[in-house]
Each structure stands twice: as C-alpha cells, then as structure tokens.
Amino acid sequence: MMLPAVVKRIFLVTGIMLVFLGGAMLLGVSMGSSGAGWVAIKESVSALNDPGSPLHSIIWKIRLPRVLLAALVGAVLSLGGLVFQALLRNPLAEPYILGISGGAAIGAIIGIMIGLTGLAGSWILAFAGGMTTLFIVLGIVSGATMMKKESLLLSGVMVNAFCSAVIMFLISLTMDARLHNIMFWLMGDLSSAGPREITWLAIAVLPCFLIVFRVSHAMNLLLMGRDMAHSMGVNVRLTTVGLLILTSFMVSTTVAQVGLIAFVGLVVPHLLRLLLGPDHRELVPACIFGGAGYMVLCDLLARILPRHGEMPVGVITAMVGAPLFIYLLRRSSS
Amino acid sequence: MKPAISVENLAYAYPDGTHVLRGLDFNIAGGSFFIIIGPNGSGKTTLVKIIAGLIRPGQGRVDIMGEPLRAYSRRAIARRIAYVPQQTAMDFPFFVSDAVLFGRAPHLGAFGIESGEDRELARQAMAFTEVDHLAGRRIDQLSGGERQRVFIARAICQAPEIILLDEPTASLDIAHQLRVMDLMEKMKAEKGITVVMVSHDINLAALYADALMLLQRGKLVAYGEPGDVLTYQTLEDTYGCRLLVDESPLGPMPRVTPVPGRYIL
Numbered sequence: 001m002m003l004p005a006v007v008k009r010i011f012l013v014t015g016i017m018l019v020f021l022g023g024a025m026l027l028g029v030s031m032g033s034s035g036a037g038w039v040a041i042k043e044s045v046s047a048l049n050d051p052g053s054p055l056h057s058i059i060w061k062i063r064l065p066r067v068l069l070a071a072l073v074g075a076v077l078s079l080g081g082l083v084f085q086a087l088l089r090n091p092l093a094e095p096y097i098l099g100i101s102g103g104a105a106i107g108a109i110i111g112i113m114i115g116l117t118g119l120a121g122s123w124i125l126a127f128a129g130g131m132t133t134l135f136i137v138l139g140i141v142s143g144a145t146m147m148k149k150e151s152l153l154l155s156g157v158m159v160n161a162f163c164s165a166v167i168m169f170l171i172s173l174t175m176d177a178r179l180h181n182i183m184f185w186l187m188g189d190l191s192s193a194g195p196r197e198i199t200w201l202a203i204a205v206l207p208c209f210l211i212v213f214r215v216s217h218a219m220n221l222l223l224m225g226r227d228m229a230h231s232m233g234v235n236v237r238l239t240t241v242g243l244l245i246l247t248s249f250m251v252s253t254t255v256a257q258v259g260l261i262a263f264v265g266l267v268v269p270h271l272l273r274l275l276l277g278p279d280h281r282e283l284v285p286a287c288i289f290g291g292a293g294y295m296v297l298c299d300l301l302a303r304i305l306p307r308h309g310e311m312p313v314g315v316i317t318a319m320v321g322a323p324l325f326i327y328l329l330r331r332s333s334s
Numbered sequence: 335m336k337p338a339i340s341v342e343n344l345a346y347a348y349p350d351g352t353h354v355l356r357g358l359d360f361n362i363a364g365g366s367f368f369i370i371i372g373p374n375g376s377g378k379t380t381l382v383k384i385i386a387g388l389i390r391p392g393q394g395r396v397d398i399m400g401e402p403l404r405a406y407s408r409r410a411i412a413r414r415i416a417y418v419p420q421q422t423a424m425d426f427p428f429f430v431s432d433a434v435l436f437g438r439a440p441h442l443g444a445f446g447i448e449s450g451e452d453r454e455l456a457r458q459a460m461a462f463t464e465v466d467h468l469a470g471r472r473i474d475q476l477s478g479g480e481r482q483r484v485f486i487a488r489a490i491c492q493a494p495e496i497i498l499l500d501e502p503t504a505s506l507d508i509a510h511q512l513r514v515m516d517l518m519e520k521m522k523a524e525k526g527i528t529v530v531m532v533s534h535d536i537n538l539a540a541l542y543a544d545a546l547m548l549l550q551r552g553k554l555v556a557y558g559e560p561g562d563v564l565t566y567q568t569l570e571d572t573y574g575c576r577l578l579v580d581e582s583p584l585g586p587m588p589r590v591t592p593v594p595g596r597y598i599l
Contacts, residue, residue, distance in 0.1 A: 004447050006447050085426075214444065220428075223423065223428075224423055224433070225422055231386050231387075231412060231417035233413075277428075279428075
C-alpha cells in the first residue's frame with residue numbers, strides 16, 4: 001500500500017530527529033567531568049557492560065537519568081513553545097517569555113517553603129501558578145488587541161517581572177540551607193531528579209505529547225484564523241482552551257522539577273520551522289525529539305564547559321536564546 | 335428549486351444589547367448566485383457568519399438543505415458549507431498547495447492525513463481557479479488577486495454545496511474583481527454550488543446576481559431580482575446619498591451611478 005505523502009514526511013522527519021536525539025544521548029552519556037572526546041566515548045561504550053569499571057556506575061546511576069530528564073524537559077519546553085506560537089499566532093510566544101514558567105516557579109517555591117513533600121503537592125501548586133499567570137497575560141491582551149504581537153509580549157514580560165519579584169521576595173524569607181538549592185534550581189537544574197521523579201514526569205507528559213500530535217492538523221487550520229478554522233470543522237474553543245491547559249500542565253510540572261529554563265521553546269520551534277516549513281503534523285514530532293536532543297546537548301555543555309563543577313543549564317539556553325529572540329523581534333517589526 | 339438556505343425570523347444582538355439583525359425572513363435557492371448588499375454596519379458579515387455556523391443566532395431558525403443548522407455537527411456543516419472570510423491570517427505562511435489542500439480537513443480522519451485522492455482534488459481546485467502555476471509559492475508572496483483565488487480554491491477543495499464569501503472583491507483591481515465574479519459564475523454553472531456573497535459593489539452585484547438582498551441596520555429592506563431591489567428610491571433611502579439608476583448598456587439589469595456631493599440626511 002502506498003503511504004500518503006504527509007505520512008512519509010512525518011516518518012522521515014521523525015527518523016532524522018531520532019537519529020539526532022540518539023547521537024546527542026550517546027554524547028551526553030559518555031562525556032562528563034571525568035573526560036570528553038572520542039576516547040571518553042569509546043571507554044564509556046566498553047564500560048556499559050562491565051560492572052567492575054568505575055565508569056559503569058557513573059553512567060547508569062548519574063549520567064543516564066540526567067540525560068533522560070534533559071530529553072524529557074527539552075521535549076516539553078520545545079513543544080510548549082510550538083503550541084503557544086500556533087495558538088496565539090505569534091512566532092515569539094514561549095512559556096518562559098509569557099510568564100507561565102515564572103508563575104509555575106512561584107507555585108513550586110511556595111510548595112518547598114510550606115514543606116509540601118512529594119511530587120503531587122509541588123506539581124499542583126506549580127500548575128496553579130502557571131495557569132494563573134497564563135490567564136492574567138491573556139486577560140490583559142484579550143479582545144481587540146489580542147493579535148498585536150508586541151502587546152502580548154509586553155504583557156508577558158511584565159507578568160514575568162512581577163513573578164521574579166515575588167520569587168525574590170519568597171527567597172528573602174528563606175534563610176536556611178535550602179537557599180542555595182532554590183537559587184540553583186531556579187536557573188535550571190537537571191541534577192536533582194532520580195529515577196522515581198523521571199518516571200513520574202514521563203507518565204505525566206507522554207500522554208500530552210500524543211494528544212498534541214492528535215490535534216496537530218487543527219493547529220495548522222488555526223494558523224489561518226479562528227473563523228477559517230471553525231468553518232473547516234475545528235472545534236476552536238475546545239481545541240484552544242484544551243491545548244492551553246495541557247501545555248501549561250506540561251510546562252508547570254517540568255518547571256516544578258527542574259526550575260526555569262528559558263528560550264528553549266523559542267529556539268527549537270524556530271529552527272525546525274526554518275527547516276521543515278509550518279506544517280504542525282511534522283513540527284510536533286520534530287519538536288518533541290529535536291527539542292529533546294537540543295536540551296541533552298545544552299546540558300552536556302553545562303557540564304563540561306566549566307573547569308570546576310558545572311553551571312545551570314538555563315545559562316546556556318538563555319545565552320543561545322536571548323540573541324535569537326532579539327533578532328526575531330527586529331525582523332518581525334521591520 | 336428548493337431552497338439551499340432558508341432563514342426564518344432571524345435576530346441577533348451583541349452581548350451589550352445592540353441589535354445587529356432583526357426579524358430576517360428569506361430563502362436562497364439552491365444553485366443560485368445570491369448577493370447581500372447594504373451600507374457599512376448593516377449586519378452583512380454577521381449574517382454570513384451565522385449561516386456559516388460561526389455565530390449562534392439569538393433567535394429564529396436557519397435551515398441548510400432542509401435541515402436545521404443546529405442539528406449539524408461542526409464537521410458536518412464544514413462538509414456542506416465553505417466560508418471565505420474577509421481576511422485570512424498569514425503570520426505563518428503556508429505554501430499555496432498546502433493552503434488549498436487544507437480544504438479537505440472536514441473530510442479527513444482523526445489525524446488529518448490526506449490521501450492521494452485528496453491531493454488530486456486540490457490540484458483540480460487550483461486548476462479551476464487558475465492558480466496551479468503558483469502551487470510552490472508561499473501565500474504571503476502573492477498579490478491580493480492571486481491570494482483571493484487561492485482561498486477560493488481552498489473553498490472548492492472543501493467540496494461544499496454552498497460557498498459563502500465576505501467581500502471577496504474588496505481591494506482588488508477591476509480585472510481581478512471580474513475574475514473572482516466570473517469564477518463564482520462558473521462554480522455555480524459547472525458545479526451547481528450555491529454562491530452567497532457579501533459585496534459593496536452594487537453594479538457588479540447587479541450584473542451577476544440571480545437574487546439580491548439589501549440590508550439596512552440589521553433589517554431586510556428589499557430582496558428579489560436585481561431589477562426589483564435596485565430602484566433609486568430604495569437605494570437612496572438606504573445609503574443616504576443621491577444615486578442615478580438606469581439600464582446597463584450590457585442588458586436589462588440596472589446600473590447605478592453615484593452623484594458626488596449630494597447627501598440625504
């Protein structure tokens with residue numbers, strides 16, 4: 001049977017991105033503070049099945065969980081950016097820029113401060129925080145100005161600034177040993193999670209990926225305008241509201257786990273759109289696997305660039321993303 | 335011929351209570367070219383959006399092909415009615431061939447995957463509106479006239495029984511206006527599609543329409559054949575300016591000539 005052309009392209013794109021992700025994960029697992037370069041990769045591969053080697057437990061216990069977490073986080077943040085850009089029809093929309101990550105961070109910090117243990121508590125508070133900021137931003141720009149790119153971004157920036165102030169206030173109340181943890185987590189910390197957290201995060205976000213892929217063609221139609229999409233059979237309200245809630249949920253749980261990692265949702269969808277065009281049936285799988293690979297590479301850089309210790313991965317993603325954002329803003333306003 | 339669209343006692347008001355449409359009763363014959371005219375703010379766009387199922391009517395009844403609009407699912411309406419809005423977003427410009435192919439959406443399965451057959455229908459639709467040579471271009475790179483023909487091709491690709499267009503000739507030069515109107519005429523004649531169009535151009539409307547409807551402040555002023563609707567008395571009362579109406583040199587339809595500087599308050 002001949003496969004439809006779209007399906008062939010989806011398979012091709014997914015395959016290429018999987019190869020990229022696989023390569024990134026191989027590098028991520030085999031390199032680290034104990035060594036980088038070809039030798040490290042060869043040593044790591046031979047240590048995989050050798051329980052006696054010191055590398056063996058480093059790889060299985062430390063690097064692999066971290067690489068898997070990075071991949072999940074990268075997929076969530078990239079897909080989150082893609083969805084917001086399509087729903088708001090704004091190529092500069094992104095969970096961090098819109099303040100959703102900041103709101104989720106407030107929720108998560110409150111969770112830490114009032115001593116909520118366990119995933120469920122911090123996730124629910126983070127989700128509540130993320131949804132609150134989302135509705136504040138959308139409320140500010142609702143109605144006639146909704147489509148104005150700049151007003152949406154400005155509202156997001158302001159809500160984000162407010163969130164930062166609240167976060168700083170909350171931190172100033174915290175005087176004990178948790179302070180350093182919170183600060184490090186805020187800038188994006190992929191080292192905190194163990195297998196249990198990673199499993200739960202995967203259980204939470206993987207179904208979301210499937211749902212987003214299921215409505216990817218509706219996202220294409222929404223890009224042509226709400227009325228047009230509606231007239232072609234899309235349930236615009238259900239799709240829009242559902243996707244906003246779903247995406248905020250994915251992003252919030254991720255923020256609760258790894259903190260604020262900026263601009264990934266801007267960089268990855270933008271590069272993939274340049275490569276693949278605007279069809280979301282291809283962009284959704286590409287963002288999931290390509291974003292995962294991108295984050296694994298950013299984390300690798302965060303681990304091997306500093307001579308001592310490591311830096312938060314959010315530093316790397318912001319250093320790549322902020323210049324790109326400025327470039328896109330300049331181009332879109334000209 | 336039995337009506338494709340039948341409207342009974344239709345009214346609509348904004349949430350703040352402003353009346354947009356009141357007490358409309360009319361039928362649109364299947365396979366006809368029906369044009370809605372009227373001053374700015376007379377409710378033309380709202381009426382078309384209600385028929386397209388985009389807005390729920392405040393009161394009254396709309397039947398599409400003999401069945402109440404309310405009984406249709408969103409996708410079922412989309413398989414019968416295609417809608418070409420005044421403006422289409424282009425922040426993420428698709429290729430022309432993809433934009434046309436999107437018309438198949440209401441006919442596709444769960445994941446929105448088009449088959450080879452769908453591609454063939456899109457190709458035919460592009461040939462019909464003479465945009466096949468533009469297939470590989472992006473819609474933001476086209477001229478206004480080309481873009482309008484692409485969106486009409488998308489509507490044809492949707493394989494509807496009714497097509498609704500909201501001022502498709504606005505901001506087009508006169509040759510492109512004629513091309514759009516001729517295209518609608520051809521669609522009616524060759525495919526039997528019912529064409530419902532909102533227009534500001536009374537003269538073009540008179541040349542092409544099988545039936546015309548004149549709206550003013552949400553009320554139906556006149557409806558019927560162009561010769562019955564387009565009398566100078568009705569038009570002057572509705573638009574509030576001096577107009578001369580005589581017979582078009584092309585045939586028995588009326589021709590309207592505006593008189594500069596003469597407003598009726």
